[in-house]
Amino acid sequence: MSLWNVYIIEDDYFQKKRLSQAIMELYGDKCNICDDIDFNRFEEFIQGQVFTKQDIFFFDIDFSDLITGIDLAEKLRKKSLDCSIAFYTAYPDKSLEIIYRNILPVGIISKEHRNISNDLKSIMDKISYYNYQQESDYLSFCLNGRTLRIKTNDINYIETNKETRNWVTFKLKNSEKMINITMKQLRDEIDKNFFYKDLRSYIINFKEIQEIHKKSGYIHFIDDQKLYVGNKIIQKVIKAFDLWLTTNS
Missing domain, CATH: 3.40.50.2300 (Response regulator)
Incomplete structure (x- = not known):
């Protein structure tokens, strides 16, 4: 403790x-x-x-x-x-x-x-x-002296912002939110085992995945949102997702 x-x-x-x-x-x-x-x-x-x-x-x-x-x-x-x-x-x-x-x-x-x-x-x-x-309900961040809390079950995935350096975008169920933090800092902040953090540009919430399409390279989330990661990355995601399911079943 x-x-x-x-x-x-x-x-x-x-x-x-x-x-x-x-x-x-x-x-x-x-x-x-x-x-x-x-x-x-x-x-x-x-x-x-x-x-x-x-x-x-x-x-x-x-x-x-x-x-x-x-x-x-x-x-x-x-x-x-x-x-x-x-x-x-x-x-x-x-x-x-x-x-x-x-x-x-x-x-x-x-x-x-x-x-x-x-x-x-x-x-x-x-x-x-x-x-x-x-313990596992929120992610908390301090921005400009204020605490921002995001429900973990609202997050499908997080990606590096391709247009703005040192920002990430949270892809939520009904919206998206940009936060001024690097992906490396974010990986260090997140300690929930259901977030997959081994990809360079994405952090994926395994708890919100509905289906993974191996052939097309898509991840399909429960709320019907989809993320295309390509055939090479999808293999890593499938392997990690299967391991997470086995460990937490």
């Missing part, structure tokens, strides 16, 4: 250490904890960073009259849909405002509870379950 990166955004030293200790007691060998982030410089901290499903943020709510933890969490959520957000607060009644602002938190831990371990475990279990469920 990959380590979680846990960020605690809290200005009360006692409460910060209380939450850090609870995390360490339950998940000490599974977490990297960062609890020294200045809430006044939070926007500066997240600028230029890419956060993933392994990143978990705990926000206090009440910082000052000028900014709240809800404000900071909202800025983070606009930047990243992949990271997990939770609140550690003495004001759990603020949950309605959090919902209205589309922050999508995984939970709230009340500081009023004498033992916060149960609330913490509930949140971490929820994150683990969600990540497991979503």
Whole structure:
């Protein structure tokens, strides 16, 4: 299992250490904890960073009259849909405002509870379950500071863009999408075994293949889209596809 990166955004030293200790007691060998982030410089901290499903943020709510933890969490959520957000607060009644602002938190831990371990475990279990469920559902990319997510079952194949250098085109079921990334970078990013990545100009989603036409050199996808790769490449695709079917049957 990959380590979680846990960020605690809290200005009360006692409460910060209380939450850090609870995390360490339950998940000490599974977490990297960062609890020294200045809430006044939070926007500066997240600028230029890419956060993933392994990143978990705990926000206090009440910082000052000028900014709240809800404000900071909202800025983070606009930047990243992949990271997990939770609140550690003495004001759990603020949950309605959090919902209205589309922050999508995984939970709230009340500081009023004498033992916060149960609330913490509930949140971490929820994150683990969600990540497991979503593991193969999306590909995520950071473009111009924003996270772009594409459902894997919407992708038939990806090809190098022949007109624009260092761009690729995602051939989706009902559309296509161009992304500024090289094919080499994309191969390194994709870790799903149902994407065939051994061709120079294409990445093919084996799960969406309906039929492979050996004689004509065409790949026929479930939504009726077709890709012509030629007789030489089609032999490699057939061999790899048969191996994938055997391995995953």
